[in-house]
Amino acid sequence: MRLRYERNNGTSTTDFILLGPFFGFQRVNLVVYLILLVYFIALTGNSVLIFLIWVDFHLHTPMYFLLSQLSLIDLVYISSSVPKMAINHWLGKHTISHIGCGVQMFFCLTLGGAECLLLTLMSYDRYVAVCNPLRYPIIMSPKVCLLMAAVSWAGGALNSLIQTNYTMHFPICGLKEINHFFCEMPAILKLSCEDTLNYEMMVSVVSVAFILIPFSIIISSYIRIFLTVLRMNSPEGRNKALATCSSHLIVVSLYLGPGIVVYMTPGSSHTPELDQGLSMFYTILTPMLNPIIYSLRNKEVMEALRNVLKRNLISK
Template sequence: MDTGNETSSTDFILLGLFPGMRHIGILVSIILLIYTIALTGNATLIFLIWVDPHLHTSMYFLLSQLSLIDLAFISSTVPKMAVNFFSGKKKISLIGCGTQIFFTLSLGIAECILLTLMAYDRYVAICHPLKYPIIVSPRVSQQMAIGSWVAGALASLVHTTYSMHFPLCGPRELHHFFCEVKAILKLSCEDISAYEKGVVVTSIIVVLLPVSLILTSYTLIFLAVLQMNSPEGRNKALATCSSHLTVVTFYYGPAMMIYMRPGSSHTPILNQALFMFDTILTPMMNPLIYSLRNREVVSALRKVLKRCLISK
């Protein structure tokens, strides 16, 4: 394709959620409600972990980092989408698009790594309980969190820089509600097959490898749980693990469908639906899953509410 057809404007056009769909305003309103619930749920969970001394453990520290990532993750897409919809403007600048790609990739990769480390944390706690305070000390858990953030940012920086340097041809219309790497690459004037292979390799490292490690951790956990003599201990271990496994399923399921499907099956509508689940629904569900199924979190919430009522 002739690179002379490259567009002169540097702005992109975000076509938004399911272009042509009737009553799209209702869907946007529902997403804003989900956004509000996600902000409230994750902020509340972070606050409870911060104020309750019983939750000052490595497991809950990592959980607070997951909530922080989810807060940033959903905030990197929904506000801009809502502003574009209500203002009627669909443009996003080149810098704004690159920034959105960087943050969504950073946070998505960081969440993949953190969920894997949380599975390892549960493995050590259940299979090696006496060594747990040493192996997963507060300092180690902090290093886990920092490593997740840094690794996500570095991997995202590479992909954002490389994907944004390709010359683009024709109208810069993105069939998406936010700037996403694969949507940008579809507009490229150059042969991007080599880079697409790099994306596949990264997907394997970021998605398949963590899933393999998580499955390995939980296989060892379930074998250890089956050998427990105490029904109470067994139920507590299974309750903690089931919450994490549910979150992993909700997050990795759509992610694997997004990045592991053949290119011929990548339709804009299906991609948007999968990204909505991963970047909007999952951040809302995570704090609900962990709070409703965790006695310690529910107990901490009751204490805070009781203090508020007494102070009034």
């Protein structure tokens, strides 16, 4: 039946078939529409946050510059998979070309790696701000902030280029059906007719550099921050430091936790449905939650939003 599906719909033999979100789920339409709602919230939230950081001079600080980079990554990250999934669902084709699959994988790996590195650098920013506040303007200079952003993007892109090129060269046997809603590397490797065990072990090693080491650095940074906060005499300063740091820790947990399971455990140990569910956390849900977590728990962002709304209402 699936072979006839390919012929009748003019699908090239080099195309992959994306089975979509939770293929076989009785209410798949509901799942897709919920994902589109999340996509709209993510686009709105991250765009508003970037705009506020850009227009309000009170937010022209290293912390908010790095946060704007995080929002930019999230915008592109969620846009690299959701629109294609929705278009395929509405057209009923569920296909993606070999080149398109490679491009999608490249962007997802680039943005995923960049976010891991950026979250680590954001924890260092909070460490300097809390533990060494007098030297903060010197250490976190504009040049250093730009360098941090460049390292995040370049590091993610370099790792992605190598892994995408290697993964897409594995020969595929049988039907090219990807049991996923986008071209994610572990799902592609399951289609290969060659033994990919050695490569999967190499991926796990690389994941240590991009997931486990950043996670360890973030945890150690926050242990130092927590110990410093406990010694603070000012309750106001203590509460402000804890509020900012707790927001970042929530984002880190939501993003890196599922990534550790997908990329650092053997593919045979979890089902395709579990992979899809975990992938939705860091590719779809986290980009939506990041601006909500950082704005609702941040008085400066809410004040900037109120000021922008007031200026617009007064001008009208």
